[in-house]
Amino acid sequence: MNTAVRNTARLAAAVLRALLVLTLVTGVLYPLLVTGIAQAAFPHKADGSVVRSDGQAVGSTLIGQTWNTRDGGPDRRWFQPRPSASAYDPLASGASNLAATSPKLTRQIEARKKRIAAFNHVPRSAVPPDAVTASASGLDPDISPAYARIQTDRVARARGLDPADVRALVRRHTQGREAGFLGEPVVDVLELNLALRDLHR
Amino acid sequence: MSTALADVLQLSVLLAALALVHRPFGDYMARVYTSTRPLRAERWIYRAIGADPGVQQRWPAYLRGLLVFSAVCVLFLYALQRLQNRLPLSLGFPPVSPDQSFNTAASFVSNTDWQSYAGESTMGHLVQTGGLAVQNFLSAAVGMAVAVALVRGFARSGTGEIGNFWADMVRGVVRVLLPVATLAAVVLVAAGAVQNVASPQEITTVTGATQHLPGGAVASQEAIKELGTNGGGFFNANSAHPYENPNALTNLFEVFLILVIPFSLPRTFGTLVGSARQGYAIVAAMGLIWLGAVVAVTVLETAHPGAAAQAAGGAMEGKEARLGEGSSSLFGVSATMTSTGAADSAYSSFSALGGGVLLLGMMLGEVAPGGVGSGLYGMLIIAVVAVFVAGLMVGRTPEYLGKKIRPREMKLAACYILVTPALVLGFTGAAMALPTPRRSMLGSGPHGFSEVLYAYTSGSNNNGSAFAGLSADTPWFNTTIGLAMLLGRFLPMVFVLALAGSLAGQRPVPESAGTFRTNKPLFSGLLVGAVTIVAGLTFFPALALGPLAEGLS
Known part of the structure; x- marks a missing residue:
């Protein structure tokens, strides 16, 4: 039982790291990349x-x-x-x-x-x-x-x-x-x- | 040009584009999910996780990774909303209430994107972009991973191993969703969608009125919201908002994005099991049901039955002038039948029977073509049921793709099919029996009932669209729909992965003269029959009380 709990806790910690890395990629880099391209190529439209x-x-x-x-x-x-x-x-x-x-x-x-x-x-x-x-x-x-x-x-x-x-x-x-x-x-x-x-x- | 001709042309262009793309794209996804060499970016991610993508997992390990990952995502998203006011980029919004935070976290992690909040007046940029939009990628990648694991169950033999969850999820994000979404987002901006990091801009109109024009990472969220069949809009009006969907061309492009992965995955399936025709039999059944619904809703909306629509002379209540009845119907059917739940029109204002078709589209279990991944695994479950029925008719042990459908496989398929009807009918019944939930209904009589039925159907099937007259931001609806979304997403996944493990462990049965051919049009017909009979028998009484009673009275 204790091993199972410890394993799940270790897994949860790994998962949190995974989530943070993926948040960086899809929640920060992706929108910034799109914003960069949009503002450079279509500033008028990108601003509404x-x-x-x-x-x-x-x-x-x-x-x-x-x-x-x-x-x-x-x-x-x-x-x-x-x-x-x-x-x-x-x-x-x-x-x-x-x-x-x-x-x-x-x-x-x-x-x-x-x-x-x-x-x-x-x-x-x-x-x-x-x-x-x-x-x-x-x-x-x-x-x-x-x-x-x-x-x-x-x-x-x-x-x-x-x-x-x-x-x-x-x-x-x-x-x-x-x-x-x-x-x-x-x-x-x-x-x-x-x-x-x-x-x- | 007549409206009917324009509608037919639009549908033809869409079908041609999907036909053109599904083959290279489906084959590309097959290569992605079979490749053994991670990209450099993927290696960084694996290192951060501490996962070895080369390790093959049996189904319990695969499932454990998936469930723990999703649970952490729910908690993270919940915390992000509750702490919104203490974090940057909140636009000054207060923390989201506990029940609404739970509902929204469950909603986005389960790929439902049901929204009991209004984006522009509840969520700051950090929650929208760093929380919700992230789940648009991750929940979609999880759905695709489960589908691929099930396909491996059919393709492999004599091993219980069905792949590696981390590898499947990360590859789905990095190699499939990210590149396509980036391209699509740029196209959307070029057509007029907004993409900046600004706060609402105050302007004074010619007549002296004040207006606040919102900003934000709209196009980037719109692209992945459609591509990942998520559906959660940046704004309350969702894809009806001109900043999300500026014109009829972007409308068609968004419909294409919604359909492209669900209609290409059967090709991936065919490639992985070594017979393209097996994939075509699946996609034909999906396409037939979808096409039937598109035609039905378009005809109904153009005919605009209903006293109010008749008084107006057209079904334009809740529709945008630039889109009209045809484009709105095409979008509506595509969004409800893919578990996308996006909306470019108010589905609640559709004709009673037109709205009923949208509701039925979800009740079919989101398999035609269904959400990314979930559509394919849902239809493969139906295929298991169909070969079982066919086996009973001819008195042979049913088999599919060389795997025997034994009592264990059949039990898992049956459990899968029972989950959503139990959730939908159970929760709808409870909501109608209690006094408080009924006060949330905007309409009365059959339409009011339809609003509640639609809410639980949408939640349990992970669609996310709404008959938005229902005031769903109450503790009762936030909690019960939140539970329906989580159970409706993850319980079926348990059965799918168990089935995958069970199939992968089998040795293949050699094909004989008596084997039922599952790569022929007859099998597609059997699939369509199984989908409609299973859903029809389960939901007909509920539909009779709602849209049928409203439309026929």
Whole structure:
């Protein structure tokens, strides 16, 4: 018995050494190596694809953000993102996790549809699915081209722009499927809104 | 291009890539696990451990090394979380609570990566990178080691020796996981994943709002999290987070990483037992079940049944705009059927039947294609059962790869198969019978039940994904799911290694005209049948109460 205990203790000590060595290799050297390569080769992406405007960081093309007025409602002058279960807080990413059969979710979706149709002066049938559903990350940077299209006239009116110009802007910022067949076509809201602001300049 | 055509193209590209890679990669792994010359880096590690990689172990010694190693890993990870505030790089987070630390330690060491915490608001860089990401390598290497030990049981004869645990584990890390993960992490960064050592960066948006953009060793963790079929995300949103999975191309790449080792190991198996066709029979059964599930979930999600999805006009709740229904379905099935548990969408918001298929995918025992290593040894256990059933039908002593399946082998296989259903149904029953655990459910009725069933299925099968509506960060769920993960991982390993030892000790039986051919499509069909019947009969009543009741009402 004593020998068995002593053997197991000796084994445990050897194992702890093994764990520390392997932690050094996979927990320190590996991430440092990858960080080194990443920072040397792709510094902009490795640091989160941060967009600067007049020298100031204003967001990331990969992380959605709110486009609200000071009182917290959606601002008519900007393209609006999808609903978010995390209010676009990158330190609290996540989804609603409500079931596709959930009565609560159905009510939320009906209410959003009504509000978005009224906000953009379009019929309810024109509101696409992504406009009334919360994303998985709560940080979705994109909207569907259909959701961008129903917002153009409202944005143009609020800014006193020619709707045709705004529609052309949306077309220019519509990204097709990756490699032609992967994922869905999208519009990055931050990129679109920054370009929109530059229309005035 | 229509969505259906895009989905078919995406699936074809993935299959072509796997078909192209499995052969050289599977053969490479066969060489790694048979080589007798350690690399210089490996020699340093062996010296630090004080282990001689040349010593062959019988199964009890192999198992003892494995269990002590895993136990020390659990304790180490537990201590790291409990002492987080006193260690550097904590980002100011307090120590993790005792029950959550136990749950997380059990979770990462058992290759489950169930997360009852939110990464960005609980764990500092030291715990994430120096603790959790390390287990992503080690637990995966342990799974592969056990699979290789079982394969040796079939390949060797007249000896009880099944290899050396230290050599198998270290080689798996150094020669298989590290090089591929490094390459994959760089690819992910090139596509937009984050990789730095920064604290959250505060920015002011155009409208004057404040936002904190997080940093960290995200891409390096993402790569090994998929490659090692772990699944524990750096962020709470897991692979739905744009910093982990920036676009549809990285999404497909991550699915490829998830599948590449599980679908290549059967080739390794075929090479080691001296018949590539034996490997193909196994991989065909795995691929068939996986493909069936991909098609089923994609069709269901595109059709978007369910009142809420119908009201929205599409199943986009809990899905990212850039990925849509098709890419999310492909990822979801691949992650749940490989014990990866990563998620690029909210599985809880999938259609009732679509979510049911994900649940069933785990209930099949994670064998199609299953986790790294665990998928192969799980399917080989099913193969033992299948030849036993076939033997009963024709009245011959069953044999597989020249080894007799005697009562001892059959008992070990049966024990293996009974472990997870006992854990899943036992714990789910207890949780539903007690008053407190039920309060954690977000949904009510069948969906609420599905959330609990999913949690224990995911834990016991070492998957780690969740119907995340369940508030699982309670002492009850942290403790019971922690136990389910440890027992669901290590008890089956005991039976697998015992079986390996028993098989390795046998002398081979010469093949005769009456031997059942296990390298033919018929055998693949028998495997698919055995997998579905075993899981179907065990779990049908539970599925009927959850997703079936929800989807058909």
